[in-house]
Amino acid sequence: MIQGSNHSVIPGLPAGYLHSIFGYSSTVEHRRAFVFDAVAALNALKSSWQNLPPNWIGPDPCGSSWEGITCTNSHVTSIVLAGMGVIGSMSGDILSFSGLQYLDLSNNKDLTGTLPPSIGNLKNLSSLILVGCSFFGPIPDSIGSLQQLVFLSLNSNSFSGSIPPSIGNLSNLEWLDISNNKLNGTIPVSDGTIPGLDMLVSTKHFHFANNLLYGAIPPQLFSSNMVLIHVIFDNNQFTGNIPFSLGLVQTLEVVRLDWNSFSGSVPSNFNNLTSVNELYLSNNNLTGPIPNLTGMNFLDYVDMSNNSFNVSDVPPWVSRLQSLTTLLMEHTQLQGQIPVNLFSLPHLQNVVLSNNHLNGTLNIGTSYNNQLMLDLQNNSIANFAQSAGYNIELTLMENPICEGAGASERYCSVSQPSNSSFLTPSNNCTSVVCSSDKVSSPNCKCAYPYIGTLNFRSFSFSNLTNSSYFIFLEGSLMSVFLSNLLPVDSVSVSNPTINIYSYLQVRLQVFPSGQDYFNRTEISTIGTLLNRQSFQPLSYFGPFYFIDENYCCFAGPNKSSNIGIIVGAVVGSFVLVLLLVCAGIYAFHQKRIVKTATEQNPFASWSPDKSNGNAPQLKGARSFSFEEIKKCTNNFSEANGIGFGGYGKVYRGTLATGLVVAIKRAQQGSLQGALEFKTEIELLSRIHHKNVVSLVGFCYEKGEQMLVYEYIPNGTIRESLSGKSGIRLNWMRRLRIALDSARGLAYLHELANPPIIHRDIKSNNILLDEHLDAKVADFGLSKLMGDSEKGYVTTQVKGTLGYMDPEYYMTQQLTEKSDVYSFGVVLLELITARAPIEKGRHIVREMEEVISKSKDPHNLHGILDPTIGLGATLGGLEQFVNLAMSCVKESGPDRPTMGEVVRKIENIMQLASLNENTESTFASSSNEEEAERNSNHPYGNEAFDYSGGFIPFDIQHY
Missing domain, CATH: 3.80.10.10 (Ribonuclease Inhibitor)
Structure with a gap:
């Protein structure tokens, strides 16, 4: 994006397009008046928004090239602040820019509040993109006054209320995306006096998914003169028949009507939709004959599951x-x-x-x-x-x-299930180990990538292990980035997964070229390129949206030809030289000190006076010397290795006292700073509960960072459910495991000071000791609630797909109820022995389907783990299923607290004990000595798969 000139380019719009729509005449008086008004309005924004670009200074936003501001003929025509971490609410001051054509504030999670009705005053606005913010309240009816609007994307917010009928007045609108909100009511259509969405004959995209819309779809909504390409209505509460008129829209390519309550027969004219590639009709109440799709020769994906056809x-x-x-x-x-x-x-x-x-x-x-x-x-x-x-x-x-x-x-x-993990291979280069938080790119260069998730609403393939699709995706992305003159070295896509909404999620990393960081303009341009749908990956991938992770760092403001900035740079350079000289002298003297200090325990350099807060405040954990750790692991022998993750290796060791421990040794690229490591140890040492894995101690010597945990011999819940551990879990034992792990999690939420949100509860992070008592483990992604008055922590989304709370994913607002959702998935695993996602099917959806389709809502034939009871009556099963489904409700406030979960499981166990008298708690396929040698150890592989670094704790390290 070139700023402050008549050659401005808005990503996603064809070259020369802006010249035709921004052709204002200009006089000296007009310019002066404009500059005064623009500066006043932008300064007002500065006072109401936080974390704005640092170069928003000077008297003229156009002449000084303020980041995110694009001008044409001295008029502010574009404001693009996507992914910049702006904080605040939509101020009425932004409405002072009467010439504004392009507004993109997407992926600013802390932009909140309502859209003011005065937004209808931006008469020249052609693109409004607010993806992934935190706006709420109704969409104002005045939005129908934006007659020039071509692109409207409000998805992934918390908008509520009904769809404004006035949107039908937007005759130029091509893209309408209001998905992933809390909108309710019916779809409005015109009646001669009131407009409706049936008037949008030039619109190509109706994206209304994941709302609370209900009622029958009016037949009037569709007609043969429409040019719709996408009708995406999935995951709502629509009822009634699928309208016959939908079969008249022969331009359609993607139709998603799944996860609603449509009834009746599929319209007989559906086979007129000969351009449709993906057709989703699953999980409705459709009856009648299976639809005849003869002639739909471009169909590559058809899902009609879970209906009541003849x-x-x-x-x-x-x-x-x-x-x-x-x-x-x-x-x-x-x-x-x-x-x-x-x-x-x-x-x-x-x-x-x-x-x-x-x-x-x-x-x-x-x-x-x-x-x-x-x-x-x-x-x-x-x-x-x-x-x-x-x-x-x-x-x-x-x-x-x-x-x-x-x-x-x-x-x-x-x-x-097949491993769907895909990681971009190195491009015939020697891989490198990066320091700090840098990541190695496919070109083997260390840098700070821009990271996020591409969410595809449809896709034409099922084999997620076929890397050719994703290599094609990378090539398409590189093409659009380079064609927009962005300094991108390479892109990497990985971890393709089908989420709970049957969308394909792909993790995206974009690496800078010729520098370690992207600057703010580059980040916002990448974001707007993606959410403005400039990237078109042809037939493999359907419509999508992009949700980013907060960018760690910026390279600084753009360079400018402004004389004042140049003078400042010269003076700054002179000062910098002096500072570098001083720093060199200081570094020379410090070198010998540092060399000695690295051979010692850095804790020794902190004051032993605990009152000053410098010494580690340990509660039960001790410091080990490097030699002690080396000895108890037999010099870190391979025979003692029990796991490996992104942070480094895990070893089994036996202390001089005879205590068996698990030692997690960070590799060089995962080391933290001393203060962060100290903070992590302090926090871990505070956790003392029989159902939470205990920290025994730590080692910080000779450039090493190691954590010493109690050793848990019987693996993870997932290993037992899959049969890998040789342990069979009967019904009463599964209830006991559920109760133990619920108590551990309730302790973290309600008794730890400050409260702790685990953020990665899953069956691989709940371990079984020698008595098969369950213990919650792995606090690598945990967050402290601290003194948060909001009841949530705003943070970038992390966790494990399949267990992740959809509400947290959509809002980036982490609460204790996010852990409750993940725990509900674990409860479903306990009774089904299924992984959360198998062959693209999410266990929550599977259970909902079984309950909704069965005459007996708790007849779990076909989904219940056949080894759970061996013919015995499973007392309390109905209540257990009800509890699990209450934990995975879509809205966090509707879920129970972990304290309530504990009490309900206790009641279920009492009920179960009335139905069976279980003497044996488990049956093992090997004796105790063999189980101890089991190579599938809980500290290895996926069980302790941390998301980057050695037990990272984001801002606060655990």
């Missing part, structure tokens, strides 16, 4: 969709034999036909795609033609073929 054979049109990659028709009343020609589709990757009435012999032929995943659980299939040799991922559990002693373990057991 009993039907697999429809013949399925085998003719040559572009099809994904077919999801679970629980759709299918019967008969699956046609063999279905599996010969050249691009087919994922077929889920579970929970139907399919029978006969399964024949997959010989021309199937080797990437194919085929899920046929809970049908009536009796034989498999290729049982002796095939090369796909196949599941046939709960079919007659899997009954009896001779059943094949290969396809009659739950297959483990």
Whole structure:
């Protein structure tokens, strides 16, 4: 973006476009009046907003090139402050810019308040982008006065109330995104006197997902003269029939109507939508015949699961969709034999036909795609033609073929989900270990990347392990960044995951070129390029939005030709030289001191007078020398290694006292500063509860940072549920584990001083000791509540996908209820033994589906872990399911506290004890000595997978 000139470029708009829309005439008097008004308005913004660019100084924002301000003919035509960390509320002063065309304040999590009705005064505004802020209240009706508006994106806020009918007046509007808010009411349509959304015949994008919208969709909303490309209405509360008029919009490419309560038959004219690529109709109450999609030859993704269609054979049109990659028709009343020609589709990757009435012999032929995943659980299939040799991922559990002693373990057991982790490989360069918080780029250069998540509302493939899709994504991103003259060295995408809303999430890192940091203008330009949808990744990826993580650092304000700045720079350089000389002299004298100090315990240099706050305030933890740690780990031998993560290695050791411990040794790139490490130790040493893993001590010598924890021998809950640990958990033992871990978490929330939010509760972070008592572990992402009067901590989103609270993800506002959500997912794992996300299906959605579709809401056939009770009556199961589902409610205030969870589990255990008398708490496939040698140790691999660094604690280190 070039500022302060007539050559300004707003990302996402074609070259020359701004010249045509910003063509103001200018006189000297007009300019003087404008400059006065603009400076007054911008200074008013400075007084009401915090954390603004430091170069907002001087009498003329255009002449001085204020960061984020773009001018044309001395008029402020663009304000782009995306991702700059601006704090405040939408001030009426911004409305003084009558010539403003482009306003992007996205990804400023601390921008809050309501949109003032006076926003309707910005008559020249063409783009309004407020993605990922914290605005709330109604969308003002005056927004319908912005007649020049082309792009309106308000998603990922907390707007409430109904959709303003006046939006129908925006005849130039092409993009309308109001998703991920709290909007309610029905969709407004015109009635001759009041406008409505049916008037938006030039709009290409209706994105209304993840709101509280309800009622029937008016048939009047759609018509054949519309040019809609995306109709994304998923995750609302719509009822009634899908309107027949939707089938008239033949420009459609993506249709998402899933997770609503639509009923009746699918309109018979749906096969007129021959340009549709992705069709989502799942999780509704649709009846009648399975829709005939003959002729929709561009379909690559079809999801009709969990509806009540008429009993039907697999429809013949399925085998003719040559572009099809994904077919999801679970629980759709299918019967008969699956046609063999279905599996010969050249691009087919994922077929889920579970929970139907399919029978006969399964024949997959010989021309199937080797990437194919085929899920046929809970049908009536009796034989498999290729049982002796095939090369796909196949599941046939709960079919007659899997009954009896001779059943094949290969396809009659739950297959483990494939690892979908993808990380950009180094570009034929030697990898480097970066210091501080820097990250190595794909070009092996250490820098501070701009990080965030791309959320794709649709996508055309299912195989997340196929790196070619993501390499293509990286290439597309680099192309748009470089074409906009951004100093980008490389981009990296990783960790593709399907979230609870069935969206594809991809972690994005953008690395600067020729410098360690991006400056503010570069960050905001990257953000606006993404959320203005300048990036179009062709057919693999559908519409998306970008939520960033607060950028750690900026390289400073842009250079300017302003004479005052140049003079200041010269003077500053002179002073800097003097300072460098002094610093060199000082460094020479300090070098010998530092050399000696690094060989000693830095704690010794802090005053032993605890009253002054310098000495570590330890409660139960002790300091170990490096030699002690070296001795107890047998010189850090490989035989004693029990895990490895991003922070370094974990070793098992035996202290001189005989106590067995786990020692976490940071690698060089993960070392913290002395003060941060001291703070972390102090905080960890305060935690004393039988259901929380204890800190035994630490070592800080010879450039090493190590933490010493109590050793927990029986692994994680996840290892026991998956069978890796050899421990079988019956119903009473699972209840006891739930109670233990709930008590540990309640202690952190309610008794620790200050209260602690764990932020990464998951089954891999709850460990089982020698008595199978559960202990909460891994405080690498934890946050202190401190004296927060707001009841939440605003922080960048971190955690583990599948367990992460959707409300926290959307608002970046962390509360104790975020831990409650994660714990609810763990409770669901305890009764299902399923991972939170398997084959793109989230366990919360799976359970909701079972409850909503079953005549008996607590008939968990098909989802309950078959080893949980071995035929015994599971007393309190209904109450346990109710508790788990209350923990994962969408809104945090609707969830119980952890103290309430503890009391409810205690009551459930009393109820369960009336139904069964359990003498054996567990059964192990190996004796105690073998279990102790188990290589799948809780401190290893994923169980202690920290998000960067050695147990990072963000601002406050735990």
